[in-house]
Amino acid sequence: MAVQEQAQSIxxxxxxxxxxxxxxxxxxxxxxxSGTPCGELMRQYWHPVALSSDVTDLPLAVRILxxxxxVFRDRSNRVGVLHRHCSHRGTxxxxxxxxxxxxxxxxxxxxxxxxxxxxxxxxxxxxSKLKDSFVHGAYPAEERHGLVFAYMGPPDEKPDFPVxxxxxxxxxxxxxxxSIWQPCNWLxxxxxxxDPIHAVFxxxxxxxxxxxxxxxxxxxxxxxxxxxGMHYLTIRRAGEFLWIRAAQYTLPNIGQTGGLFxxxxxxxxxGRVSLTRWxxxxxxxxxxxxxLRHFNEVVDPLRKGREDLCGHDSVDFVGQDGxxxxxxxxxxxxxxxxxVSQRPIAIxxxxxxxxxxxxxxxxxxxxxxxxxxxxxxxISTGDASGQKVVYTYSHDTVxxxxxxxxxxxxxxxxxxxxxxxxxxxxxxAVPHADARExxxxxxxxxxxxxxxxx
Ligand code: FES
Ligand SMILES: [Fe+2]
Numbered sequence: 001m002a003v004q005e006q007a008q009s010i011x012x013x014x015x016x017x018x019x020x021x022x023x024x025x026x027x028x029x030x031x032x033x034s035g036t037p038c039g040e041l042m043r044q045y046w047h048p049v050a051l052s053s054d055v056t057d058l059p060l061a062v063r064i065l066x067x068x069x070x071v072f073r074d075r076s077n078r079v080g081v082l083h084r085h086c087s088h089r090g091t092x093x094x095x096x097x098x099x100x101x102x103x104x105x106x107x108x109x110x111x112x113x114x115x116x117x118x119x120x121x122x123x124x125x126x127x128s129k130l131k132d133s134f135v136h137g138a139y140p141a142e143e144r145h146g147l148v149f150a151y152m153g154p155p156d157e158k159p160d161f162p163v164x165x166x167x168x169x170x171x172x173x174x175x176x177x178x179s180i181w182q183p184c185n186w187l188x189x190x191x192x193x194x195d196p197i198h199a200v201f202x203x204x205x206x207x208x209x210x211x212x213x214x215x216x217x218x219x220x221x222x223x224x225x226x227x228x229g230m231h232y233l234t235i236r237r238a239g240e241f242l243w244i245r246a247a248q249y250t251l252p253n254i255g256q257t258g259g260l261f262x263x264x265x266x267x268x269x270x271g272r273v274s275l276t277r278w279x280x281x282x283x284x285x286x287x288x289x290x291x292l293r294h295f296n297e298v299v300d301p302l303r304k305g306r307e308d309l310c311g312h313d314s315v316d317f318v319g320q321d322g323x324x325x326x327x328x329x330x331x332x333x334x335x336x337x338x339x340v341s342q343r344p345i346a347i348x349x350x351x352x353x354x355x356x357x358x359x360x361x362x363x364x365x366x367x368x369x370x371x372x373x374x375x376x377x378x379i380s381t382g383d384a385s386g387q388k389v390v391y392t393y394s395h396d397t398v399x400x401x402x403x404x405x406x407x408x409x410x411x412x413x414x415x416x417x418x419x420x421x422x423x424x425x426x427x428x429a430v431p432h433a434d435a436r437e438x439x440x441x442x443x444x445x446x447x448x449x450x451x452x453x454x
Contacts, residue, residue, distance in 0.1 A: 022347060022350070023347055023349040023350065024347075024349075025185075025345040025346070025347055025348070026348045026349075026364075028368065028371060029187055029364060029367055029368060029371070030185045030186075030187050030284060030345050031284050032065050032066060032186065032281040032283065032284060033065070033066035033283070033284070034065075034066065034067070037371045037372070038252075038367075038371055039065055039066070039281075041252055041367075041370060041371050042065055042152075042252055042253070042281065043065065043152045043153035043154075044153045044157065044159070044252075045151075045153075045159065045251075045252055045253075046142070046149045046150070046151050046159070046161055046162065047064065047149060047150060047151075047152070047253070047278055047280050047290075048147040048148065048149050048278050048280060048288075048290035049062055049064050049069070049071060049081060049141075049148055049149065049150045049280065049290075050062055050071045050147070050148040051146060051147060051148070051177050051178070051179050051290070051311070051312060052079075052143055052146045052147060052148055052177070053146065053177075053311065053312070054179075054312060055071050055072065055073050055079060055148060056073070057073075057098065058098075059071065059072035059093055059094050059095075059096055059098065059103060060072065060094070061084060061092065061094035062282075063282045063283060063286075064150070064152065064280060064281070064282060065152060065281055065283075066281075066282075066283045066284070067083070067152070068083070068084040068085065069081055069082065069083060069084050069139075069150075070082050070083075070084045070092070070093040070094050070096070070103075071141075071148055071150075072093070072096070072098050072103045073098060074098045074099060074100065074101060074102055074103065074114065075098055075099060075100045075101075076100060076101060078101075078114050079114070079141045079142075079143050079148050080102065080103065080112075080113075080114030080115075080138065080141060081138065081139045081140075081141045081148070081150040082103070082112060082114075082116060082136060082137060082138050082139075083116075083136060083137030083138070086105040086107065086110060086112075086136075087110070087112075087118070087134065087136045087137075088105065088107070088108055088110050088121075089107065089108075091105055091106060091107040093105060093112070099111060101113060101119065102114060102119055104120075108121075108122075108123050109121075109122045109123065110122075110131075112136050112138075113138075114138065114141070115135075115138050116135040116136040116137055116138030117135050117136075118130075118131040118132075118134070118135065118136060119131070139151060139152050140155075140158060142161055144161075145167070145175045145177060145292055146175070146176070146177035146292075147177050147290055147292070149161070160388065162390050163388055163389055163390060164256070164276060164389070164390050164392055165272075165389045165390060165391050165392055165433050165436075166256055166272045166273045166276060166294065166392060166394065167276075167292075167294075168389070168433065169272045169433075169437065170272075170296050170297070170298050172296055172297075173272075173294055173295070173296045174294070174295040174296065174307070175276075175292045175293070175294060175295075176292065176293045176295060176307050176310045177290070177291070177292055177293075177310070177311075178290075178291050178292075178293060178310040178311055178312075178314060178315045179288055179289065179290050179291070179311075179312055179313055180288070180289040180291070180313055180314075180315060180320055180321050180336070181286075181287075181288060181313050181321070181322070182286070182287045182288070182289065182322070182336060182339065182340055183285065183286050183322075183340055183344070184285060184286070184287065184339060184340045184342065184343070184344055184345070184346075185281070185284060185285060185287065185344065185345040185346065186253060186279045186280070186281040186287045187346070187364075187367075188339050188342045188345075188346040189279045189287055189289065189339050190249070190253055190255060190279045190363070191360045191363055191364075192335055192338075192339055193247060193249055193255035193257065193277075194223070194230065194232060194247075194249050194255075194359035194360055194362070194363045195356070195357070195359055195360055196219065196221060196232055196234045196245075196247065196359070197218075197219075197221070197356040198335075198338070199211075199215050200215065200216060200217070200218055200219070202319075202333070202334070202335070202338055203215055203319075203334075204216035207331075207332045207333065208332055210317070210318050210319060210332075210334065211260050211261060211262075211317070212261050212262055212263055212264075214236055214238045214243060214262060214263070214264045215262075217236040217237065217238065218236075219234035219235055219236045219245075220234070220235045220236075220410055220413045220414055220417065221233065221234045221235075221356075221359075222414075222417065222418075223358050223359045223362050224421070225362065225366060226248070226393070227377065227378030228250050228251050228377050228378050229248065229249040229250045229251045229254075229366060229377070230248070230249050230359070230362050230363060230366055231246050231247060231248040231249065231393050231394070232246065232247055232359050233245070233246050233417050233420075233421055235413040235414065235416065235417040236264070237403065237409065237413065238264035238265070239264075239265075240400055240401070240402040240403075241264050241265065241266075241267070241398050241399065241400055241401070242398070242399050242401045242412075242413060242416055242417075243262060243264040243396065243397075243398050244396070244397045244398070244399065244416065244417050244420045245258050245262075245395070245396050245397075246258070246393050246394055246395055246421065246424070247394050248392050248393050248394045249363055249366075250390075250392070251366070251367070251370060251377045252367065252370070253278055253279045253280065253281075254276070254277070254278055255275075255276075255277050255279075256273045256275065256276050256277070256392055256394040257273055257274060257275040257277070257394060258271065258272070258273055258274060258299070258394055258395055258396040259271060259273075259274050259299045259300060259396050260274050260275075260300070260304075260305070260317055261300055261302060261304040261305070262396055262398070263302070264398055266398065267398055267399060267400055267448065268298070268396060268397060268398040269397055269440075269441040269444040269445060270395050270397055270424065270437060270440045270441050270444060271298045271299055271395060271396045271397070272294070272298070272299060272394065272395055273294055273299065273394045273395075274293065274294050274299045274300065274305070275291055275292070275293060275294065276291065276292040276294070277289055277290070277291040277292075278290045278291070284344075284345060285344040285345060291315065293305065293307070293310045293315060293316070295307055299396075305317075318332070318334055319332070319333060319334010319335055319336055319337065320334060320335055320336055321336055322336050322337075322340065348364075389433050391427070391428060391433070391436065393421075393424055393425070395424065397420055397444055399416065399420075399444070399447060399448040399451060400448060401416055401448070401451040401452075404452065407452060407453075411453070412451070412452065412453065415453045416447065416451055419447050420444060420447060423440055423443035423444055423446075423447060424440055426439070426440070426443060427439050427440040
């Protein structure tokens with residue numbers, strides 16, 4: 001067939017034949033194994049690898065970044081993350097026995113400490129030097145807020161453990177850990193967080209209203225790069241109120257999202273997040289979301305959230321896991337169904353991105369620049385008071401700003417949004433987290449008192 005004829009046909013109707021071959025995935029951003037560009041970037045950060053509640057008196061076999069590992073708790077309550085296969089002859093330590101100190105392999109009783117040192121090789125003669133001649137593969141582990149974190153990078157480059165401001169706001173905030181299994185690449189899960197427009201369709205207009213009615217309104221939106229990632233700003237009108245929302249992506253795989261059940265019927269100033277989430281690659285085509293659900297009166301005044309539904313492969317809002325019956329997922333699909341069905345690894349070369357995909361494109365750009373070493377991410381580790389709290393921007397603010405006949409409402413929304421974001425960012429210079437919050441709330445009230453341009 002002439003080349004010209006084929007070129008015309010692929011643009012015409014019934015072009016499936018010409019489109020049947022699937023190009024390769026974007027390996028630079030999606031592959032995470034040892035030695036891959038993205039995999040090595042990932043290894044520079046701490047990641048959750050298990051729920052604490054899944055690490056019982058039995059060891060837990062996990063796979064993270066393409067590496068087979070075992071997570072265990074010894075009888076002194078120390079958590080260890082070790083290479084899964086015993087250094088002796090390879091038996092999986094998931095069959096091992098947690099001991100007073102470390103874990104003992106079931107096959108010949110070798111005892112490994114949490115740092116990989118070999119404490120005993122009981123079948124060997126007493127004068128054997130074998131146990132002192134090498135160590136077993138181990139990673140530093142920390143247990144926080146019901147999650148076990150590991151650092152899988154070069155030991156001498158281990159960063160400080162990041163603690164986000166959102167954990168402590170408001171003061172009585174409760175953090176509940178959970179996990180979600182997703183059989184697909186990590187990146188398409190993370191990209192969802194920088195695609196606020198999917199909430200208008202997937203969560204509101206295409207299905208039942210999965211959260212609240214204000215989500216169905218098409219927002220005014222903008223995206224911004226930050227030193228350590230990016231964030232978006234959406235502004236929606238609901239009657240006489242404007243709902244200004246920022247959500248943040250923190251390199252390499254962290255997202256923080258504001259309230260789920262916003263009714264937008266009363267003023268709110270710098271309400272913080274309902275979710276802190278890490279998308280942790282298991283390998284190139286499987287992922288765990290490990291998350292902290294935040295429960296407090298500010299983020300969920302109507303108490304629609306359910307702490308009792310958060311745990312292993314389960315969270316308390318619709319469409320987040322693959323455990324619903326298939327027909328129900330088809331009739332009312334959620335984030336899980338949309339993301340997993342983008343293929344095991346979404347194929348970027350087959351996409352036709354539009355204006356609403358600016359955030360996804362920015363996320364890929366930011367990530368690619370860091371992977372290539374063209375941009376050094378600023379890894380925030382603390383404020384000037386030495387509290388070691390990372391300031392972040394995700395929030396919901398609701399201001400009473402009635403529309404006016406003499407003003408273009410979209411321009412009003414954009415301008416108010418920009419001023420709100422300026423107010424939030426002006427808090428970066430305030431050295432204590434509580435003082436920063438008070439400063440931001442004060443600035444937001446000033447905007448509400450005088451919201452119109454000119
Ligand atoms: S294989 Fe583990 S002690 Fe022998
Ligand atoms: Fe969503």
